[in-house]
Amino acid sequence: MDPRYQPADLSFESSSNFNPNIISSDSGPNHGRNLSGQTTRTNTWVQTPGGPYPMDQNSNFQNFGPNPQQDYFQRPVNGTGYPEDVKGKDPYKNPTYVTERSVQPTPNETPRDSIDLEKEKPAAEPHDPHKKDPNQPWMAFGPRLKHFTWAWYTLTMATGGISTLIAVQPHRFPGLITIGAIFYITNLIFFAILGACMVLRFTKFPGTFKESVTHEREALFLGPFFLSIATIITGTQKYVVESYEADHPMRGWIVTSMAIAFWVYVFMTFCLAVFQYSFLFAKHTYLLTKFMPSWLLPIFPIMLGGTIAAVIAKDQPVGSRMPIIAAGLGCQGLGFTMSVIMYAHYIGRLMQVGYPNREHRGAMFIGVGPPSFTALAFIGMANALDDDFDLQGDGLIDTKVLRTLALVSALFLWVLAMWFFMIALIAVLHSRPEYFHLGWWAMVFPNSGFIIATINIGNSLKDEVILYVANGLTIAILCMWAFVLYSNIRAVVVQDIMYPGRDEDVED
Numbered sequence: 001m002d003p004r005y006q007p008a009d010l011s012f013e014s015s016s017n018f019n020p021n022i023i024s025s026d027s028g029p030n031h032g033r034n035l036s037g038q039t040t041r042t043n044t045w046v047q048t049p050g051g052p053y054p055m056d057q058n059s060n061f062q063n064f065g066p067n068p069q070q071d072y073f074q075r076p077v078n079g080t081g082y083p084e085d086v087k088g089k090d091p092y093k094n095p096t097y098v099t100e101r102s103v104q105p106t107p108n109e110t111p112r113d114s115i116d117l118e119k120e121k122p123a124a125e126p127h128d129p130h131k132k133d134p135n136q137p138w139m140a141f142g143p144r145l146k147h148f149t150w151a152w153y154t155l156t157m158a159t160g161g162i163s164t165l166i167a168v169q170p171h172r173f174p175g176l177i178t179i180g181a182i183f184y185i186t187n188l189i190f191f192a193i194l195g196a197c198m199v200l201r202f203t204k205f206p207g208t209f210k211e212s213v214t215h216e217r218e219a220l221f222l223g224p225f226f227l228s229i230a231t232i233i234t235g236t237q238k239y240v241v242e243s244y245e246a247d248h249p250m251r252g253w254i255v256t257s258m259a260i261a262f263w264v265y266v267f268m269t270f271c272l273a274v275f276q277y278s279f280l281f282a283k284h285t286y287l288l289t290k291f292m293p294s295w296l297l298p299i300f301p302i303m304l305g306g307t308i309a310a311v312i313a314k315d316q317p318v319g320s321r322m323p324i325i326a327a328g329l330g331c332q333g334l335g336f337t338m339s340v341i342m343y344a345h346y347i348g349r350l351m352q353v354g355y356p357n358r359e360h361r362g363a364m365f366i367g368v369g370p371p372s373f374t375a376l377a378f379i380g381m382a383n384a385l386d387d388d389f390d391l392q393g394d395g396l397i398d399t400k401v402l403r404t405l406a407l408v409s410a411l412f413l414w415v416l417a418m419w420f421f422m423i424a425l426i427a428v429l430h431s432r433p434e435y436f437h438l439g440w441w442a443m444v445f446p447n448s449g450f451i452i453a454t455i456n457i458g459n460s461l462k463d464e465v466i467l468y469v470a471n472g473l474t475i476a477i478l479c480m481w482a483f484v485l486y487s488n489i490r491a492v493v494v495q496d497i498m499y500p501g502r503d504e505d506v507e508d
Contacts, residue, residue: 132435132496144498146205148197150212151504153224154441155488156194159187160231161448162481164311165474167238168455170467177239184235191228211505216284218504222276223297226269227445230304233261234311241315258312259320265308266327269301273334291349292356293366294439296339300369303335307373307449310380318386325381332377339370358431363439364424369446371417375410375453379460382406407460414457417450436491438504440484447477 166180202209212218237258244251276298280286286295309328313321346367355361382403391397433440451473458466491497 132502136495136499139495139499142204144495145197145201146208147498147500147503147505148201149218149438149504150198150221150225151218151438152194152197153191153221153228154438154445155485156187156191156228157224157231158441158444158448158481158484159183159190160228160235161445162478163187163235164231164238165448165452165477167235168452169471169474170455170458171471181239184239187228187231187235191232214279214283215505216280216286217507219276219280220294220297221504222272223300226265226272226301227304229265230301230308233258233265233308237312237315241312255315255317259316259324262305262308262312262324263327266302266305266331269305270331273299273302273338288345289349289353291342291345292360292363293346293442294363296342296366296370299335299338302331303339303370303373304331306332306335306377306381310377310384313381313384321384325384328377328381332374336370336374343367355427355430359433359435359437360439361424361427361431362433362437363442364427365421365442365446367420367424367446368417368450371413371420372446372449372453375413375417376449376456378406378409378413379403379453379456403460407457410453410457410460414450414453417453421447421450435496435502436487438488438497440487444477444481444484447473447480451477 160183163180163183166176166183169176202212213222241251241254241258244254280298306328309324309331313324313328316324356364382399382405385399385402387399389399389402391402428443451470454466454470454473458464458470488497495502497503
C-alpha cells in the first residue's frame with residue numbers, strides 16, 4: 001500500500017474527548033489536503049474552533065461529571081484525587097480556595113461615618129466569665145451563703161494533709177509534734193465551721209442541697225469532703241493513737257475504733273465512686289476537650305483507703321491487720337487504675353487544645369496525687385506486714401520480697417508524680433491566675449502526698465540526701481499553705497468568691 005494512504009497513528013486521551021466537529025482530510029474533494037489547501041503525507045485530524053453551541057449542549061458540557069454536591073470530599077483535591085492538605089494555609093493566598101466568586105468588591109452603599117479612626121468607637125469585646133466585674137455591687141454575708149459550695153472542703157483536705165506530713169518528718173526536733181498537733185486541731189475546727197456553714201446554706205436556701213449534689217461542676221467536689229475525713233482519720237492515728245503507750249488501757253478501744261472508721265470510710269467512698277459516676281454518666285455531658293483533673297475527684301476518696309490502711313495497719317492486731325491491708329490494696333488499685341484511664345484523656349486534651357484557662361491551672365496539681373499516694377501506700381502497707389510473713393509458706397514471697405517490690409513500684413510512680421508536678425508548675429508560671437479560686441488548694445494537698453512518698457522512699461533506701469530534700473519540700477509546702485490561706489481569706493473579704501457567678505456552683 002502506498003505510504004501516503006496509510007492512516008495516521010491516532011491516540012485519544014479518553015473517549016470523552018471525542019468531538020464530532022473533527023473532520024478527516026482524507027474525505028471529500030480536498031482529499032490529501034488540509035483546510036489551508038496544503039497537502040500532507042498522512043491523514044490529519046483537524047480540530048475546528050469552538051462555535052456557538054446551543055444552551056442545552058453548553059450546559060451539558062459544563063455539568064459533565066459527578067454532581068459536586070454528591071462528592072465525598074467537600075474541599076479541593078490534588079492530582080491523585082485525594083483531598084489537599086490546606087491546614088494552616090492562608091485562604092486568601094491559597095489559589096485552591098480563592099475563586100472569583102469568593103473575591104467580591106467591598107460594598108460602598110454604606111460608607112463609614114467618619115474617616116478618622118481615632119474617633120470611631122472600638123467594637124465591644126465579649127465578656128470573659130473568668131474576669132470579675134469591677135462594678136459588681138456589694139452583697140451582705142447572708143445571701144452570699146447560697147454560694148458556699150462543697151469546694152470549701154479543699155481547705156480542710158489540705159490542712160489535714162499538712163498535719164499528717166509534719167507527723168512523718170524524718171529529722172525531728174523538740175516541738176515538731178506540737179506543731180503538727182496544732183495543724184490537726186485547726187483542721188478539726190475548720191471542718192466544724194465548714195459543716196455549720198453548709199448546714200446554714202441548705203436550711204436558709206431550700207433546694208440547694210439537691211442542686212449541689214446534682215450540679216455538673218459542684219458535685220465533683222463531694223470528693224474533698226470525704227478526703228477531709230481521710231485526713232482526720234490519719235491525723236487521729238498520728239496524734240492520738242500513737243500518743244498512748246502500748247499497754248495503756250484506752251489504747252485497745254481506740255485502735256478498734258480506727259479499724260471501724262476505716263471500714264465505714266471504705267464503704268461510703270466506694271458507694272460515692274459508683275453512684276456519683278453513674279449519675280454523671282447518665283445526666284451530664286462533659287467534653288473531652290475541656291477535661292480537667294477535677295474529674296478525678298469522685299475516685300480520689302476510695303483511693304485514699306489504701307493510704308489510711310498504710311497508716312493504721314501497723315498498730316492493728318494481726319487478725320484484723322491483713323484484711324485491712326488487702327482492702328487497702330484493692331482500694332488503691334481501683335483509684336489508681338481509674339486515674340490512669342483518665343490521664344489518657346487529660347494528656348489528649350493538653351495536646352489538642354492546650355492548657356486550661358489561667359484561672360484553673362492550679363487544679364492541674366491534682367494529677368500529682370494518684371501516683372504519689374499510691375507510692376506511699378505501697379511502702380506503708382509493705383512495712384505494716386509482720387517480719388515473718390510468708391504468703392505461701394515456701395519462703396519465695398516473704399516480707400522482704402514484698403517490701404522490695406513495694407520500693408521498686410514506689411520509685412516507678414514517684415518519677416511519674418514528679419513529671420505531673422513539673423507540667424503543672426510550668427503551666428501556672430507561664431500564665432499565673434488573676435483571681436483566687438478554691439482550686440488553689442490543689443497546690444497543697446496532692447503535693448503533700450508527693451512529699452510523704454519522698455520521705456517513705458528515703459527511709460526505705462536509708463538515704464539522708466533524699467530525706468533532707470523532703471525536709472526542704474516540707475518547708476516550701478508550708479509556705480504555700482500559708483499563702484493560699486491568706487489568698488482565701490482575702491478573696492472572701494473582697495468578694496472574689498462566695499458571690500454569684502464566682503464559685504463552683506456555676507457552669508464553666
